[in-house]
Amino acid sequence: MIVWDEVHTERVCSGGALDVREIRARVRRTLAGALAGSLDGFDLDDVDLMVSEIATNAIRHSASGRPGGGVWVTVLVSRERLRVEIEDDGGSAGRPLIPVQSAGWDESGRGLMVVEGLAERWGTLPGGDGRHTVWFEVAR
Template sequence: MIVWGEVHTERMTSRGVLDVREVRARVRRTLVGALAGDLDGFDLEDVDLMVCEIVTNAIRHSGSGRPGGGVWVTVLVSRERLRVEVQDDGGSGGRPVIPAQGAGWSESGRGLMVVNGLAERWGTLPGPDGRFTVWFEATR
């Protein structure tokens, strides 16, 4: 069982299209603050990339990409592990999945393959009103 030392949840939205860079920067600031600068062992560049991929997918494939759309971001931190959860605004028509093998040359669909390759663990959770949460964990 994991006991999370800190949990931070925030709704991020925009009048226009949600800014992926701002979400990434806020997650980074939250992690730095929650870990009080003790970042040794965590690869925050990988965390940044995974956040970008998941938020981009939410914008492209759900109501999060509409004007005024957004995401709920939750950051959970323990001494040895961190977890980031991103919940979209729904309307995607299906659960986020890694594309079938052989789709690697398409212009889209690689985001969850990146998350799968970098995360210690990751997954999806169905939520209310057709919303989905995509989460990942990283360890020291």
């Protein structure tokens, strides 16, 4: 069982189009504050990439991408690991899955494969009203 030292949750939304860069920047600021400058050992480039992939999926495949839409972002931190959760606004046709097969030239469909390859652990959680949370964990 992991005991998280800090848990930060915030809603990221926009009156217009939700910006993946803003979500990524907020996660990075939260981590910098939570870890008090002690980010050594975490590959934050990998964290940025995974946040981008999950946020992009939420915007593309759920009501999070509609005007006024948003995501709930939770960052959990312990001395040896961190976890990021992104919950969409629901309204998708299905749940987040890694595609069984993707053609070589497809422009999409690999985001969760990237997360699976970079995260120590990851998964999805169903929520109420058709919402979904995609999370990942990395260790120092």
